[in-house]
Amino acid sequence: MLEDHSTRDRIRALVRDVLDKIPPEDISAPSASDSLPTRFIDTAPVTAAGAQSSVTRDESSKSVITEDDVRGLEQGAVLRIAEGARLTPLAADIVREKQIEIVHRASRRGSSATKLIAIGADHGGFKMKQELKAVLSESGHRVHDFGTDSEDAVDYPDFAHAVARAVADGTAEVGIVIDGAGVGSAMTANKVPGVRAAACYSMEVARNSREHNGANVLTLGSKTVTTKEMLEIVRAWLATEIKEDRHKKRVAKIEAIERQYQR
Numbered sequence: 001m002l003e004d005h006s007t008r009d010r011i012r013a014l015v016r017d018v019l020d021k022i023p024p025e026d027i028s029a030p031s032a033s034d035s036l037p038t039r040f041i042d043t044a045p046v047t048a049a050g051a052q053s054s055v056t057r058d059e060s061s062k063s064v065i066t067e068d069d070v071r072g073l074e075q076g077a078v079l080r081i082a083e084g085a086r087l088t089p090l091a092a093d094i095v096r097e098k099q100i101e102i103v104h105r106a107s108r109r110g111s112s113a114t115k116l117i118a119i120g121a122d123h124g125g126f127k128m129k130q131e132l133k134a135v136l137s138e139s140g141h142r143v144h145d146f147g148t149d150s151e152d153a154v155d156y157p158d159f160a161h162a163v164a165r166a167v168a169d170g171t172a173e174v175g176i177v178i179d180g181a182g183v184g185s186a187m188t189a190n191k192v193p194g195v196r197a198a199a200c201y202s203m204e205v206a207r208n209s210r211e212h213n214g215a216n217v218l219t220l221g222s223k224t225v226t227t228k229e230m231l232e233i234v235r236a237w238l239a240t241e242i243k244e245d246r247h248k249k250r251v252a253k254i255e256a257i258e259r260q261y262q263r
Contacts (some may be wrong), residue, residue, distance in 0.1 A: 005088070042227035054065055055080045055103060064170030067091045073100055080104075086216070089193050114139070115238065118172035120146040120159035122185075125178030125222045127151070128230055132176065135231060141238075144172055160185035160219070164192040167216050175217040176234065189217045193258060196251070203224060205235040210240035214251040 056077035059069050065081055067090040073079060079095070080103045081087075088093065095102065117136060121129035126148055136143050146162040148154045158180040163175035175197075177185040182199040189197035197217035198209035201224055209215035218237050220230055243247060 006017040007173070024214050042216070047174060058215075059205075062170070063173050063194060064088065066170065067094055068095045068102060070209075073098060073254065075099060076101070086194065088170075089255075089262060092255065094257070114141050115173045116142045116171075117238075118144045118163045118175040119177070119220075120148075120163040120164040121177070122148060122159055122180070122233040123151045123153050124156075124180035125220070128178050128220070128227060129223045131227055131236060132178070132230065136234075143201070155187040156180075156184050160188035160197075163191065164189035164195045164252055168192050168194040174238070176220070177217065178220045178222055178230075180223045182224065186217075186219040189219065193262060194255075196254065200233055200237065202229075202248075203232055206233045206237040207240045210231035210237055211242055211244075212247050212250075214242040238241055 013025040022205075056073060056079065057069075058080045059065055060080050060082045063082065063085050065079075065085055065087045067088060069089050070079060070087075071094060073094075075098050077098070078101045082104070085104075091172055094100070119129055119136075120135060129145075133143055144166065146159055146166070148159060156177075160177045162178070163172075163177050166172040167175045174209070175189070175195075177189065177197075179185045186197045189195050195217050196213060196215050197219055198205070198213065199213040199219045199221070200209055201221070202207040205216065209218070215237075218234065220233065222230075227232065244252065
């Protein structure tokens with residue numbers, strides 16, 4: 001028993017000797033935990049004190065996020081994009097594979113904000129396209145006209161495809177195509193990955209296609225609506241945005257279905 005007490009005393013003395021040789025901790029030095037990345041997402045702007053958010057990359061100035069915008073991000077990075085911004089299929093695949101966290105920043109522009117709009121029409125929609133083009137330009141929108149340039153007979157898929165490609169590539173924010181009924185152009189445009197084209201015949205349908213379905217291409221029929229109705233539909237369509245999460249979730253399912261058939 002005396003031997004056990006003696007052993008414990010020697011151990012205690014050794015421990016005290018080691019602790020006495022440890023220099024006092026410098027409380028001004030940052031601890032290891034201070035340098036660790038945090039998963040807290042601060043979507044507020046930089047404060048006056050200069051505090052930064054934990055967002056890895058900010059692409060909120062773009063309406064379309066491509067694979068080039070996300071390819072260099074690390075696993076688990078945080079990407080901030082604009083409210084309503086769309087990811088191309090390849091970008092969405094990279095985001096999913098790298099488990100990149102998406103943070104949305106609400107657009108500072110109102111629903112009446114000017115847009116870069118791709119427009120097109122076949123011979124049946126040529127006159128209406130010309131009238132629409134003038135109104136859009138007067139309203140401050142930037143317009144890229146893909147034709148046609150006369151009432152000579154042409155094939156509507158050529159122009160619907162050109163408009164849809166511009167939207168899918170991000171060179172235009174939205175697209176509008178006019179043919180005789182609006183149906184054929186919608187069918188054509190929807191063959192382009194990333195495009196959600198809606199044939200609309202009323203303001204109510206136009207608003208619904210944007211608010212519920214996130215439509216990015218509008219197709220119209222020159223034989224189904226008057227010029228006045230066409231302008232009302234276009235204004236309602238451009239002024240409406242998809243905002244509610246329940247609608248965005250359903251649009252995401254549309255995009256997921258689309259990706260299944262691209263492999």
